[in-house]
Structures are given as C-alpha cells and as structure tokens.
Amino acid sequence: MTKKYFFDFLYNELNKFEESFGQYLKNSINDSYKDYSEQLLQKLVNNECYNLLSFNYTSPYVESTSFNTVRNIHGKLDNCPIIGIDSKGIVADSPVFRFTKTYRIMTLASDKQDRLLxxxxxxxxxxxxxxxxxxxxxxxxxxxxxxxxxxxxxxxxxxxxxxxxxxxxxxxxxxxxxxxxxxxxxxxxxxxxxxxxxxxxxxxxxxxxxxxx
Structure with a gap:
C-alpha cells in the first residue's frame, strides 16, 4: 500500500463517516429542538441584532430573532457536515493538510458569503x-x-x-x-x-x- 493510497483511503472513509453522521443528526432533530433553540437565542441576544458563527451542523431557529448573518462554519446537514483537525503546525503541502478544518472549509467556500465579522x-x-x-x-x-x-x-x-x-x-x-x-x-x-x-x-x-x- 502506497502512502498516497493510504491517505486517499482514510479521506474516503472520513467522507463516509460524515455522511452517516449527518443522516443520524437529521433523524434526531425534532420540533422540541427547534423550540428550544429559538428560546435560547432569544436569551443570548436579548432581542438585539447579531451575527452567528455556529459550530453545530444544524440550522438555528431564527424566525423571531433579528440577525445579520448566520454561518455554519463546519457545514450544514443538507450539504454534509465536515469533520477535521486544527491546522496549527501543519504545512499546506503535507498529506495530512486535507484532513484539517481549514482545508475542509475551503471545499464549502465556492460562493461569496456575507461579511461575518x-x-x-x-x-x-x-x-x-x-x-x-x-x-x-x-x-x-x-x-x-x-x-x-x-x-x-x-x-x-x-x-x-x-x-x-x-x-x-x-x-x-x-x-x-x-x-x-x-x-x-x-x-x-x-x-x-x-x-x-x-x-x-x-x-x-x-x-x-x-x-x-
């Protein structure tokens, strides 16, 4: 087994896991989650306008709150969540780099997004x-x-x-x-x-x- 084949194999297995994990989360979401997330957001923002950087894969229930931008940094359930490691100390030409969150996020950055910060x-x-x-x-x-x-x-x-x-x-x-x-x-x-x-x-x-x- 070559080094390239090994890393390709691991990456494909990671993609399979992400797909299965995303499906599991989809099956776990219910109306009570949406109600709770709405109540929680109301408490956190105190009816003020906000930008939200979410590390979850679910979409927050924001119909009654005032927001500028909401971004799921690690993807959403409808386009497969991503899982990765921190990129600190990993050079871009390393075969491990594509397992970093930085690389994985780049795969989602195909469209222009609103300014979050x-x-x-x-x-x-x-x-x-x-x-x-x-x-x-x-x-x-x-x-x-x-x-x-x-x-x-x-x-x-x-x-x-x-x-x-x-x-x-x-x-x-x-x-x-x-x-x-x-x-x-x-x-x-x-x-x-x-x-x-x-x-x-x-x-x-x-x-x-x-x-x-």
Whole structure:
C-alpha cells in the first residue's frame, strides 16, 4: 500500500463517516429542538441584532430573532457536515493538510458569503462550545481581528447548568476552559501584554462568565 493510497483511503472513509453522521443528526432533530433553540437565542441576544458563527451542523431557529448573518462554519446537514483537525503546525503541502478544518472549509467556500465579522461589533458571546484546542485557530483569528487587548471588545462566556447535582463541577470546568483559552492567546503576544491580558479584561469588565437558565 502506497502512502498516497493510504491517505486517499482514510479521506474516503472520513467522507463516509460524515455522511452517516449527518443522516443520524437529521433523524434526531425534532420540533422540541427547534423550540428550544429559538428560546435560547432569544436569551443570548436579548432581542438585539447579531451575527452567528455556529459550530453545530444544524440550522438555528431564527424566525423571531433579528440577525445579520448566520454561518455554519463546519457545514450544514443538507450539504454534509465536515469533520477535521486544527491546522496549527501543519504545512499546506503535507498529506495530512486535507484532513484539517481549514482545508475542509475551503471545499464549502465556492460562493461569496456575507461579511461575518464587521468592525462595529462590541460584544462576542460564546455558548455551548468546549473551547477545546481543535477550534483554537478560530478564536485566535477572531481575537486578532478585533485586537481584544486594546479595543473595547467584551467577551461573554455563557454556560448552563444541565445537571443540578454537578453545578460546581460544571462551573469549574467552564472557568478552567475560559482561563486556558485566554492564557493561550496571551502567549501569542510575545511580550508582557500577554501575561496580563486576563487581568486587563477583568479589570475593564470585558471578560464575563454568565450562567443562563
């Protein structure tokens, strides 16, 4: 088996898995999901106009909310979801590169899309994301674009208590994930600014962790 054949085989198997996974999700969606997503969006945006970057494959129920742009960064169920790894540290000519989210997203970028990140944005809200390293490149790009150290950008990390018996554990996990994300981003500054980034955001009231019912 040649190296090229091996990577072609893995890529084809990944495509098969994505198709099966997408079908599974389609069969799992029901009216209660749509109702819940509508209620949740209302709480998150507080009736304000927003742009939504979704890491889910489902389309949020937004009929009664005011939005500018909604984008499913990893694809939708109707055009097969994509699964990939973070591209950090992987060169473009590596055979592994086509398994990265960067490459996979390029396969969906055939049409011109609305601008998702206008400079007018003052608040970036997060909800339902683990903030895991697999998606770190997205967060770094957004933080860089808005220059969160110097600009008046507020980061709000929402979380829900889905199990009352584990409330403290859920809170600690959320706080730890946010701390790791901001601290890791701080290391990209290569100067003393990165070391006090979290303190600066907290002192200026621009880093908020908020429970949502």
């Amino acid at each position: 206008p400079k007018s944005i003052k608040t970036i809200a997060f909800y339902g994301h683990s903030l895991a390293p697999a998606d770190y490149s997205y967060f770094q790009s957004i933080f860089d674009y808005y220059n969160i150290y110097d600009n008046d950008i507020t980061l709000v990390f929402y979380y829900s208590i889905y199990d009352e018996s584990k409330e403290q554990e859920i809170r600690r996990t959320q706080f730890h994930s946010v701390t790791k994300l901001i601290s890791k981003y701080g290391t990209t500054f290569h100067n003393e600014k990165g070391e006090n980034l979290m303190h600066k955001l907290l002192l200026e009231g621009r880093l908020i962790l908020k429970k949502i019912d």
